[in-house]
Amino acid sequence: MNCYEVLGIEETYEIKRIKKAYAAKSREYHPEDHPEEFQVLHAAYEEALGRAKWMKAKAEMDAEKEDGGAEQEVSEVTSGENAAEEVGREPEPEEENAYGQWEEQFEQIADAGGRNAGINWMVRRLMEEFHILYMNETLRSKLYKWRDFFDEPFDNPRMPEVFASREFVEAWYHFLGSHHIFTTQIWQYFASVDGYRFNSEQYGIPRFPYHLYIEQVQSMERAIGWEREDAECPDAGSARYDGQSASQTENNPPIHSVNGWTEQNRRRTDEQEAGNAEETREERNAYRFVKKSGRRKLPKPLKVALYLLTCILGTVGGTILGLILGLIFG
Amino acid sequence: MAIVGIDLGTTNSLVSVWQEEKCTLIPNNLGEYLTPSVVGVDDNGEILVGRTAKERLISHPEYTAASFKRFMGTDKTFSLGGRVFSPSDLSSFVLKQLKTDAERFLGETVEEAVISVPAYFNDLQRNATKIAGELAGLRVDRIVNEPSAAALAYRFGKMQEDKTYLIFDFGGGTLDISIVDAFDNVIEITSVAGDNHLGGDDLNRVIAEKFLAVNYLDISQLTKEEWASVLKAAEKLKQRLSEQDRADMEMNVGGRLYRMELDAKGLLEVSSRVLESIGVPLQSALSDSGYGWDEIDELILVGGSSKMPLIQNYLQFLSGKKPLCSIDPDVAVAVGVGMYAGIKERMEAVKDMMLTDICPFTLGTEVVQEDRNAPEIMAPIIERNSVLPISRVSRYFTANPFQSQCTVTILQGEHRIAKQNLCLGKLEVPVPVGKSEKDREAIDVRYTYDINGILEIDVTVVSTQETFSKVIVNKSIQLSEEEIEKRREELQKLKIHPRDQEKNRLLLARGDRLFEENTGEIRKYVGKFLEEFTAALSTQDARTIEKSYVRTQELMDIIENSPKNSVVVRLEKYLYDEWRKNQ
Numbered sequence: 001m002n003c004y005e006v007l008g009i010e011e012t013y014e015i016k017r018i019k020k021a022y023a024a025k026s027r028e029y030h031p032e033d034h035p036e037e038f039q040v041l042h043a044a045y046e047e048a049l050g051r052a053k054w055m056k057a058k059a060e061m062d063a064e065k066e067d068g069g070a071e072q073e074v075s076e077v078t079s080g081e082n083a084a085e086e087v088g089r090e091p092e093p094e095e096e097n098a099y100g101q102w103e104e105q106f107e108q109i110a111d112a113g114g115r116n117a118g119i120n121w122m123v124r125r126l127m128e129e130f131h132i133l134y135m136n137e138t139l140r141s142k143l144y145k146w147r148d149f150f151d152e153p154f155d156n157p158r159m160p161e162v163f164a165s166r167e168f169v170e171a172w173y174h175f176l177g178s179h180h181i182f183t184t185q186i187w188q189y190f191a192s193v194d195g196y197r198f199n200s201e202q203y204g205i206p207r208f209p210y211h212l213y214i215e216q217v218q219s220m221e222r223a224i225g226w227e228r229e230d231a232e233c234p235d236a237g238s239a240r241y242d243g244q245s246a247s248q249t250e251n252n253p254p255i256h257s258v259n260g261w262t263e264q265n266r267r268r269t270d271e272q273e274a275g276n277a278e279e280t281r282e283e284r285n286a287y288r289f290v291k292k293s294g295r296r297k298l299p300k301p302l303k304v305a306l307y308l309l310t311c312i313l314g315t316v317g318g319t320i321l322g323l324i325l326g327l328i329f330g
Numbered sequence: 331m332a333i334v335g336i337d338l339g340t341t342n343s344l345v346s347v348w349q350e351e352k353c354t355l356i357p358n359n360l361g362e363y364l365t366p367s368v369v370g371v372d373d374n375g376e377i378l379v380g381r382t383a384k385e386r387l388i389s390h391p392e393y394t395a396a397s398f399k400r401f402m403g404t405d406k407t408f409s410l411g412g413r414v415f416s417p418s419d420l421s422s423f424v425l426k427q428l429k430t431d432a433e434r435f436l437g438e439t440v441e442e443a444v445i446s447v448p449a450y451f452n453d454l455q456r457n458a459t460k461i462a463g464e465l466a467g468l469r470v471d472r473i474v475n476e477p478s479a480a481a482l483a484y485r486f487g488k489m490q491e492d493k494t495y496l497i498f499d500f501g502g503g504t505l506d507i508s509i510v511d512a513f514d515n516v517i518e519i520t521s522v523a524g525d526n527h528l529g530g531d532d533l534n535r536v537i538a539e540k541f542l543a544v545n546y547l548d549i550s551q552l553t554k555e556e557w558a559s560v561l562k563a564a565e566k567l568k569q570r571l572s573e574q575d576r577a578d579m580e581m582n583v584g585g586r587l588y589r590m591e592l593d594a595k596g597l598l599e600v601s602s603r604v605l606e607s608i609g610v611p612l613q614s615a616l617s618d619s620g621y622g623w624d625e626i627d628e629l630i631l632v633g634g635s636s637k638m639p640l641i642q643n644y645l646q647f648l649s650g651k652k653p654l655c656s657i658d659p660d661v662a663v664a665v666g667v668g669m670y671a672g673i674k675e676r677m678e679a680v681k682d683m684m685l686t687d688i689c690p691f692t693l694g695t696e697v698v699q700e701d702r703n704a705p706e707i708m709a710p711i712i713e714r715n716s717v718l719p720i721s722r723v724s725r726y727f728t729a730n731p732f733q734s735q736c737t738v739t740i741l742q743g744e745h746r747i748a749k750q751n752l753c754l755g756k757l758e759v760p761v762p763v764g765k766s767e768k769d770r771e772a773i774d775v776r777y778t779y780d781i782n783g784i785l786e787i788d789v790t791v792v793s794t795q796e797t798f799s800k801v802i803v804n805k806s807i808q809l810s811e812e813e814i815e816k817r818r819e820e821l822q823k824l825k826i827h828p829r830d831q832e833k834n835r836l837l838l839a840r841g842d843r844l845f846e847e848n849t850g851e852i853r854k855y856v857g858k859f860l861e862e863f864t865a866a867l868s869t870q871d872a873r874t875i876e877k878s879y880v881r882t883q884e885l886m887d888i889i890e891n892s893p894k895n896s897v898v899v900r901l902e903k904y905l906y907d908e909w910r911k912n913q
Contacts, residue, residue: 019492023514026684031781035719042717053620105598106647109605174747178705 003051006044013055018048123167127175134179141183150193163197173200173208180213184221187214333442333675334432335667337476338421338459340399341502341634343367344664345428347436348672353483353665356435358427359832363661365427369420370394371411377824379427382832385839388558389846395420397503400526402462403454418458419821422465429466443468444671446663449475449508449522450690453784453802465818472674477508478517478685479666480632483657485512486669493627494520496615498653499663500608500641501633503529507611509619509626518686521618521715523611530568530635532604537564537592540600541579545588556583559847571597572638580894582849587894597640605644612648618715629653632662687718689779696739696748698729706748708741711777723776725792731767735760738775738789740802757800759789834867834875837882844889851898852889859885881908 004011007021022045029037126149134140150163162168176190191210194200200207334356337344342364345356355363360381370383371393378386387394395408398417407414425443432440447459456473463470477497484495492513499506506524510517538560542549549557563579570577571594578591592600616622629645631653636642637660645653657665673683694710712722728736736759743751761771772792779785785802841860845853859882866878888900 016492019511019513019516023516023684026516030684031686031719035780039719039721102595102598102643103647105602106644109602109644110609110648178703 003044003047006041007048012048013052015049015052015056018045018052122162123165123171126162126168127171130175131179134181140181141186143183143185143189146186146189150189150197160197164199166203169198169200169203169205172198173205176208182213182217184214184217187217331442332432332436332438332440333444333671334429334440335479335664335669335671336425336428336443336445337479337661337664337667338399338424338445338447338462339367339501339663340397340504341367342660343424343428344661345432346661346664346668346671347432348668348675353668353672355661355664355668356428356432358431359434360836363664365424365431366396367399367421367424368394368396369398369410369415369423371413375411375413375824377423378835379423382836382839385836385843388555388562389839389842391554400503403452403456403458413824418462418465419817421459421462422821425462425466425468429468441467441469443470444472444474444667444674445470446474446476446479446667448504448506448524449477449519449688450506450524452690461814464814465821467818472670474667474670474685475508475519475687476506476632476663477510477519477522479664479670480630480662481510481512481517481666482669482683482685483662483666484628484630484654485517494621494625495628495630496626496649497630497632498612498636498645499632500636501529502635503527503531505529505608505611507615509615509621516684516686518684518717519688519715520621521615522688522690523615523618525607525611528604528607530565533568533601533635533638534561534564536600536604537568537597540592540596541581541588541590544590547583547588552583555846556581567592568597568638571640578893582847582894585849594640601640605641608641608644609648623649623651626651630662631655631659634660687781689716689718689720690714691742692744693754693777693779693785694741694751695724695726695775696737696741697726707746708743708748708751711775712779714744716779719778719780721776721778723774725772725774727770727772728761728764731769732763733761733771734763736771736773736789738773738787740777740785740787740800754785754802755787755800757787757789757798759791759798761791762793834879837863837879837886840886841882844886848889852901855885855898855901856889 007018007025009017009021012018022041025041026038028034029041031038130149133145139145154160182190187210191214194208194210332347335346335348335353337346344363344365346353347356348354357363358365358380362381365380366384368380368383368387370378370386370390372378372386383394384396387396393411395410395415398408398420401417402421404417407416408420409415425445429440429443443463445459445463447456451459459473460470476499480497480499481495485491485493495510495512497506497508497510499508504524504526505528506522508522509520511520512518538557541547541560541564542552552560560581560583563581567577567579567590571592576591576593578589580587580589582588598605616626626649629649629651631637631642631645636653637655642653642655670683670685689712692708692710692714693712694708696706697709698706709724709726711724712720726736738757738759739748740754740756741748741751742754745751759773761773764771774790774792776788776790777785778788787800787802788797789799790797838860841856841863845856845860848856863878863882866874869875885901885904888904889897892900
């Protein structure tokens with residue numbers, strides 16, 4: 001049984017007729033008395049309506065195509081006339097609309113409203129890119145790859161706004177919660193970005209425990225030894241970038257005051273932050289220290305041990321060499 | 331025996347009845363149609379409802395409850411003056427009040443009512459509303475969706491026209507947008523969207539914040555009462571701006587007088603953030619329904635806040651249509667509910683008029699992703715805005731080899747990640763263990779959401795055809811007949827304040843509020859007027875009381891409605907004139 005048979009009409013794309021048929025049938029199969037039949041009826045109604053709408057849209061599109069072509073030709077010939085007509089037409093809507101003088105503001109508001117919905121979309125795209133980068137094992141430990149996302153200049157001027165949004169903070173913490181194979185450097189960079197690009201406290205979300213991950217990764221890196229270091233450090237560009245980002249962190253006010261926060265809220269978050277500030281500064285300092293020194297120094301006892309080892313090896317090697325030479329040359 | 335229609339709102343409630351071929355709104359004993367949905371307990375432990383309770387919101391916040399509709403169907407309780415009430419209890423006080431008003435107006439007993447609820451209310455919330463009705467001694471057979479009621483009100487007398495309406499319900503604290511398709515005898519909701527925490531109160535707040543900003547004040551300098559007064563003044567300013575182009579507000583903070591003037595353009599600037607947020611649910615309602623702006627025939631305004639010219643102009647800008655508000659937005663839903671009550675009373679085939687319900691949210695189940703470390707995601711079964719009743723089935727497979735059990739988690743919400751959605755319940759289904767590592771069992775999960783908004787889950791194991799069912803009910807709020815009866819008797823023991831003295835009490839409450847809001851000389855005057863009025867009340871002579879009532883009310887109007895710096899002069903003039911008259 002197709003949808004038209006259920007509705008008791010022949011195939012039609014006339015919305016009015018479909019609705020009439022549905023209304024008539026729904027008397028017979030009221031949802032309270034015949035829930036099952038009604039479901040079938042409603043499904044048929046929706047299908048018939050969907051088909052009719054599709055046909056209508058298609059017809060409109062076809063018509064538009066034809067019209068568009070025709071109009072263009074005409075406008076080319078009589079563009080002067082058209083312009084005159086437009087001038088004559090213009091004042092009319094302004095008289096009609098009570099909101100005439102507000103049109104511009106309304107447009108801005110509507111635009112901003114649309115953009116707000118856009119933030120969600122941008123955050124989702126960003127997260128997808130993060131995920132792709134993370135999945136690439138060699139690139140995810142490159143700090144500059146991550147800095148490309150968070151540091152200026154941005155391709156899109158709206159990025160700071162996106163980073164400062166609640167949607168981003170939520171998505172970012174969710175991302176960090178399930179993706180944590182980063183080097184100390186990157187963790188420390190993330191910690192410095194948090195609080196500078198966005199402020200989670202502002203949305204009542206507790207700050208992500210970066211320090212726990214930093215400690216953990218540091219102890220792991222120490223255990224693995226210094227092989228890793230060579231892979232990461234010859235990052236000549238990073239020294240230059242460092243100076244920049246460090247000065248930015250100091251000069252730029254915290255993001256929430258830029259963002260049009262009310263005085264009252266700011267005061268409150270500032271108070272709350274006072275407790276966190278110590279920790280944040282420490283993390284930032286640690287980050288700067290690592291960046292500026294470039295190559296990490298080896299711990300002292302290890303150095304001494306290494307020195308001794310070279311000495312011993314040298315002596316032993318020398319003796320053996322002497323012995324061999326002695327043997328050869330008699 | 332009449333059937334009344336009740337619009338039980340978050341901020342205000344109304345009652346109406348079908349009389350002589352039209353819908354009549356019933357005024358309460360203060361002569362107003364709108365009864366604030368506020369309940370309070372006074373010093374004697376008696377229950378206060380409506381305006382009197384609302385006046386006490388600022389002065390006695392611990393003894394007064396408002397906006398309890400938001401919590402219908404939840405476990406939340408309100409503690410007022412040492413007594414604990416559920417949202418249903420509090421709603422029942424409001425309903426009882428409306429019932430009394432209707433009985434006084436009609437001169438007969440009222441035992442049945444049709445109550446309207448937001449379209450997005452689920453079964454629990456609808457049930458809580460019914461229980462509230464029963465606690466108030468009203469039989470509630472029918473619950474009507476607010477947007478359907480509003481559409482019905484506008485359709486009266488022109489049933490033959492096919493129309494698609496967008497109903498914009500902008501109240502004190504909520505914004506509900508519904509798209510309703512109406513043709514012949516059918517009123518079908520196509521989609522709903524909204525913002526539960528966006529309303530006229532937000533406009534009051536932004537105006538109040540602006541007031542603080544232009545006067546270099548900080549909210550931390552203000553006491554709780556002062557902030558409440560600033561909000562009240564901001565609301566007044568907002569209302570005056572609906573009638574005139576320019577208005578001002580004055581406030582006494584810490585002994586100093588502060589002032590702000592606002593014109594229509596200024597209002598637009600401060601409220602731009604609120605207007606921005608309107609766009610989002612509006613877009614989602616439109617895109618869910620599949621209609622464009624040009625397919626919407628009429629834009630119906632409902633709710634007090636949509637009376638603002640600013641909101642109407644903005645909507646007209648967005649839609650290119652003149653919004654309809656030929657029925658006062660405050661009462662449109664009540665008028666529709668009253669009409670429906672009328673249809674029901676005439677027994678004239680209520681069922682001929684078909685108002686369909688929808689499922690306002692997506693229902694689905696939790697499934698694991700290919701990558702097992704990734705979080706579980708939501709697999710939708712019933713999509714949001716589906717017309718009820720609806721039954722949908724989906725097939726799922728076991729995820730692990732030798733799995734002996736499946737957990738069907740019932741989720742409600744729109745988020746892709748399962749955990750971000752509301753979990754309504756779980757159903758454990760044993761499945762036969764496969765023989766080899768590659769064997770997977772299939773289960774068919776059927777969700778049925780019936781016309782009463784009750785969700786039933788049937789899980790069938792495909793290989794054995796064994797079926798497991800579960801009906802989602804929340805035991806903590808579901809009350810049995812006896813429990814309702816018991817609770818009703820308990821509530822009946824509470825003394826509801828005698829209504830005959832209502833307006834006197836209201837005046838006293840208003841006086842108390844003015845006493846708190848003002849300082850210095852004005853405060854002294856308020857104290858004096860209250861003293862004189864209480865003295866008049868204690869004479870128990872109706873004429874003396876009435877005379878004193880009129881006088882005190884006039885004096886309070888002067889205090890409240892004239893600019894702060896001229897209050898004392900005006901009061902003195904009034905008293906002087908009075909003295910001259912008596913000479």
